[in-house]
Amino acid sequence: MRESAAERHDRLLALVRESGAARVAELADRLGVSPVTARRDVEALASKGLLDRVHGQVSWPERNASPGGAGARRPGEGLILGLLAPSATYYFAEVIRGAHEAAAKAGARLILRISDYRPEEDRVRAEGLLAAGAEGVLVAPGWRGPEDRSAYGNWLAELPVPAVLLERRADPGSPLDALDRVVSDHGHGVLLALRHLLGLGHGTPLLVARGDSPTALAVRAGYTEALATLGLTAPGPVIDSVPADQDPAGFERAVRALYEAVSSGRLSAALVHNDVDAIEIVQRLAELGVKVPEDLALIAYDDEVAALADTPLTAVAPPKRQVGRHATELLVERLTERRGAPESPAEEPARRHLSLLPRLRVRSSCGAAPEVHTS
Structure with missing residues (x-):
């Protein structure tokens, strides 16, 4: 696999840091690149303050400012x-x-x-x-x-x-x-969403969620915990959400399950993980005649693009x-x-x-x- 510029920059910085200083021609040889490429890399890194460059030679930046002065060393200086x-x-x-x-x-x-x-x-x-x-x-x-x-x-x-x-x-x-x-405490985020929907007068919200990431699984676990905390029973099984572009049939099944729960009167509120799925679900429900928020109050989970929907989505925003x-x-x-305290392992903090x-x-x-x- 071809080495990226970022990986090459990492190697270059490691070489300079190890030696303290090096000539550009030497770096080109050790990196296995042309002198032009090495010079371009050095200029890019020097412009960011990551290297000092003088007359064809580069060095690790001097970071020995006196403590307490105007240039006092910061906590992680040089790390x-x-x-x-x-x-x-x-x-x-x-x-x-x-x-x-x-x-x-x-x-x-x-x-x-x-x-x-x-x-x-x-x-x-x-x-x-x-x-x-x-x-x-x-x-x-x-x-x-x-x-x-x-x-x-x-x-x-x-x-x-x-x-x-x-x-x-x-x-x-x-x-x-x-x-x-x-x-992020995703259980707390789910509880916030459910309490908000209940406070608006809705029955127990249903969860529509993916199952393909630690965040998705934490949201699912948080939903179970939140129901127990609130003394509620889910209005139905969690609806498995999948990306519409990767599994169109699975996405349509999820939308139809939510549509049927709403149109039957069993459901008036839902929490959907994640934002992208929520936006696409709202669009498809509208085509089926279910409007948000008139027929279904909906909260998305992640708050990455929720505010950009045609109907801006209320969302749980992890920090x-x-x-x-x-x-x-x-x-x-x-x-x-x-x-x-490199010599005091017994004093290592908790x-x-x-x-x-x-x-x-x-x-x-x-x-x-x-x-x-x-x-």
């Missing part, structure tokens, strides 16, 4: 952090953005690898981050279900550097359960950017603790499991007056 995510779009785009912001604020550099939801490749990609110089890693494995977690998870606990799990939970008592992690931000801050803290609460953003699709947000 290289790795981030492994299953995707760089939709849900995880905001997680990555939050991680990048926190790394920049700490003075650290963040390098990224994407697994494309292929958990069997997670370990190799994480090793690539370490080879590129990462001193600690943020990891959102490409698991789709519990079987992936069992088959492709234990290596995480064996990493030689600090690791923080992102938006993933481990089996209680497993080696992964001893890692730091930062997650995705804050997950990335808090996880990065935690990793920087772990690495700076190591810097300060690991943390941090759960962040989603919010409900009220728009038109639930039939309530949309909330007005002011800055």
Whole structure:
């Protein structure tokens, strides 16, 4: 597979960091690229402040400002952090953005690898981050279900550097359960949605959800827990949602099941995971004569594109950017603790499991007056 520019940049930075300084011609030789390519890479990295360049030679940026002065060292100054995510779009785009912001604020550099939801490749990609110089890693494995977690998870606990799990939970008592992690509390998000719909006078809402990701499974589990908390019985079995472009017949079955529940009078409210499915379901229901919110009050889960629907969708919004931000801050803290006391493993602080609460953003699709947000 051809090496990407980002991967080549990672190797270049690792070489300069290791040697302290190098000539461009030497870097071209060691990278196996032309001098023109090496020079272009050096210029791109120097323009971002990641390298210092003088007369054909590059060096690692000087970061020895005196403590307490105007240029005082930031907590993570000079650190290289790795981030492994299953995707760089939709849900995880905001997680990555939050991680990048926190790394920049700490003075650290963040390098990224994407697994494309292929958990069997997670370990190799994480090793690539370490080879590129990462001193600690943020990891959102490409698991789709519990079987992936069992088959492709234990290596995480064996990493030689600090690791923080992102938006993933481990089996209680497993080696992964001893890692730091930062997650969204999807059970709380589901409960917010159900309470809102009940407060509007609807009967028990039905869940329409995917089953192909940890978030989808957490929403399903949260629905069961929320019903128990509220003392309710589901108005019917959870409707399995599938992407319309990947499985048109399965998507139509899901829409028809929801249509029949509404048209029979058994149902007047639903929670749908995720936004894209919710928008397409609303469009198809309209073609069948069911209108949102007049006939069906609907809340979407994820809040990525919910506000862009013809009828803006009320949505549960997990704190995705804050997950990335808090996880990065935690990793920087772990690495700076190591810097300060490398010889005192007995004083290692307790690991943390941090759960962040989603919010409900009220728009038109639930039939309530949309909330007005002011800055």
